[in-house]
Amino acid sequence: MIRLLACLALGLSATALGATFDGQSTRDLEARQLAIQQELNSLARASLRGGVGSIGYRTKPVDDATLGYWIEINLERTYPIDEVVLVPVLWRDMEEGFRADAFPVAFQIIAGTDEDREGHVIAEYIRDENVGLGISPLILTVPETQASWIRLEVTQLSKRQHDDAYVFQLAEVFVFSGNKNVALRCPVETPSRRAPFEPSGAWDASFLVDGATPYLMNSARGDSSHGYIGGFGKDPTLLIDLGEIYSLSEIHLHAVEQSDTVPQAFAGDLGIPKHFRIEVSLTPEFTDPVVLLDYQMENVAGLGPIMMWNIPETCGRYVRVVTIEKSETVGVPNRLSRTGFAEIELLSNGVNVAEGKPAWTVPEKSGVRPPQTLTDGMNLFGEILPMRRWMHELAQRHQLNLELQDLMTELNFRHQRQERMVRWMARGLVALVFVVIFVVLYNRMLRIRHEARVRERIAANLHDELGANLHAIGLWSDIAQQSVDSPDSLQESLQRIRGLTERTGASARFCSNMLEAKGVCEDLVDDMKREASRLLADIQYEIHFDGEVAINALKRRVRIDIYLFFKEALTNIIRHGEASSAQISLSVKNHKVELVITDDGCGVTGGLPKSLQRRAKLMRAKAGVEHPEQGGTRVWLKLKAR
Structure with a gap:
């Protein structure tokens, strides 16, 4: 069961998952495709953060993939744990986009108590090193186990992308007891002298449990909410009335959006004071304040979109955030610094009891956005989810995307076959x-x-x-x-x-x-000469042919039609023209036939005679009559023929 969940979360192929489409109709697959797409619309999206911040932990590069590494998290007390979530470090691949980098090929998770330092294996993981990884977290559901510490022992490393060296690296480790991440900001022990020198300050074993992930919480549902941000150079006190007394055990602070551009305008520290204190009290006057959190920023790399702390359970109703030292936003003068958060979550038994409760500032109207956004349960992307549910939805989205990809491949194959x-x-x-x-x-x-x-x-x-x-x-x-x-x-x-x-x-x-009888117009040239000599016996005439071979190569029907048009035209000259001479030319060039008959008679009136018009129409040809300036009549016929 544990190995199967690991495969689903990190994205092995459909074949490895045992998925098969045999016996399923195309209609069933299309229905499943629609159902997956609808379910994806309701799941959190894997939006990635920008700017700078903590990345996680990694070891020195080695040449041997079997060189063992381990990390151990001291939970500081015994909890009944039932799930471990590992978040991979992401690498920007220039061709394929973001992908998990140097995630171990094989490892096991051991858990125990202070009385049981040897512990026992609660999860094992082995994957195919040749299979590409996704960017979602790995969900490992384990039998409920009493544990005050857990240890991840790597038995086979994988290569990181930029230099193909074997390393072990992780972005975050969540250990859940119910909805509570009991590993949050707990001590982490690693092998001595195994961590490389990191001058950027973005890599450290403590970043494995600081709650910061490579993701932005984008639930893809609910309304967008712009977080509260104070005025320039001001440091207002933020106050929340929980409405009744609660036992508080967790604090989640969501940073305001750093900008909506790429790259960002700010490094990630906009709105977060360099030093602030969160206090709780039973009275609105804070006559009995109890400090829940006293935070002092050491490095901008320690910040993230969500900053989380587990705190000793403390009862109270009124909560305030007091700025002790203003933020020192990179590149922004101190007089222009501002204080603000997108959301303040105060958890009691895993439930945010601050959601929907009144929030205000002292002094009032000290910000450009209303303080009510501090407790509306929304961020820039919509609804804020519990951490465990968020991790599950990211893993579920990746699993569904894999199934959808296999479905699309199968459907495309079937559609192409159809x-x-x-x-x-x-x-x-x-x-x-x-x-x-x-x-x-x-x-x-x-x-x-x-x-x-x-x-x-x-x-x-x-x-x-x-x-x-x-x-x-x-x-x-x-x-x-x-x-x-x-x-x-x-x-x-x-x-x-x-x-x-x-x-x-x-x-x-x-x-x-x-x-259609045989012998008619077998030789159009000879027939036209013969007809001209018979009809124009008393008239001087000249007859000229251009392309005799092409003329006699015309279709027989075309030759007959030309012959009849020619004969009718000569008949009209004899009957009505009173001509003494005539010139006749017939040419065939480039599939174009042109017949011109000119005489010096008195001409015709009313245009081309109807008999010639009818004959031209049967031929689908153009014909006309012209009267040259020197007198007489010119009858012409033009058509296209093969």
Whole structure:
């Protein structure tokens, strides 16, 4: 159970967690995805702090991963502990973002009492060193154990990022007895001469239990609240009325926001006095004050977004925070220093009894924000959570993000598989449609060919029959002339002629389209020359062709249409133009056909004749008529054709 919780908190793969999606439908996975996203919206977010402050504890680098390290926390009294939380040191990876750095690969936690200095193992942890870590805390739920000390013994180290050296480092250790962190600011013992020299002051064994973590408390719910901040150069006394007498055992002070920019405007000490005292009393006049906390800042690295202290249980109703020495904010003159906090939590049996209680300052109106924000239970990000619940929500968020990532991978795989199936089905449908169209067109072509053969046969039959009928009609006409004096013979001849006429008319009604007959416009150039010489026999004319090969390569229908347009235009010249000369040119270039016919006649009125317009429309071509300045008429035709 302990090892499983460790895996969940630090982010092993879904396979390592035993997660499987076999047997689950895509709809079930999508429903789970939605449920996770909704649950993530209700959990605290892993927002990271900026500025400077305490980081934690680390050892000197070594070359041997099995070189043992240990830390021991003296709880100073015996508590029934049931959970240990380890917060990793975070490293800024330039490619992957923040990640846990040099978190041990394997360790065990031993707990005991003053009477039992040997103790016993209450938790063990082993992870795959090749698996990347998250940034959330590691939650180790242990059987309830009476302990006055705990010791973390590392059996295998991991490498830190920037130099690949083996070190042991942690940001914070929480030891919970119920909702109380009993390890807070307790003495910490480490192996002698194992800690490196840290001139920054941000690394020290005491920072393992100072309550400061790399996170900002961002509960992601509730209203945002800007903390109280006093006026420039003033040091007001902050007062809270708890409404009744409580036994106080913990104090949590939340620092005001240092700025909303990156980087921050302040190092982390804005609003926190260099030396202050928190007192409690049974009377509003503080005739019997008891000091709960006397804090004097030694180093800005000792500050954090949340400063916590366990205090001896003390009864009282009225609490005041007295500034003894003003803050010395880095880079800010003393006359511009200010005092303030985002929230003051006073805990009794793990419950913040100051929340919602009246708060004021002496002197009054000594700040730019109302003092009621000191006890509204909110910070800049929303609701303030109990520490244990906060750590659990951060770990739960990380666990859900891992599951969500695996769900997204599985869903993407399934969606891609579905898309591939849809694509193949679409391709199959397209192929089927293509086959159907091909079959329809092929059948239509066969039918057209069949109809053409039928028409050709009918035309041949009609030709033969019409020729025979016409010849027979001639013969019977001769007989009828010879039978003028014989009425009976004449009547029979006339009846025969009548029958042949009816048969000939019936046959003519079914004559096929002669434009599609073989031999028409096989050579458009020769046909146009022949037609011009026949129709323009009495007129001087010139005819010119540009690209004869391309002209005869045009589709047969196009050649026939051009020929008919040309023939109709010449007919119009003969009928109406009164011309003595004509020029004809036909060119085919770059799939463009242009026919121009010019004469010196009297011209046409009313634009292009309707017969030519109709023919151009059938060709989907452009045609027009022009009247040159020197007289005459020019008819032109332009179309695109292959």
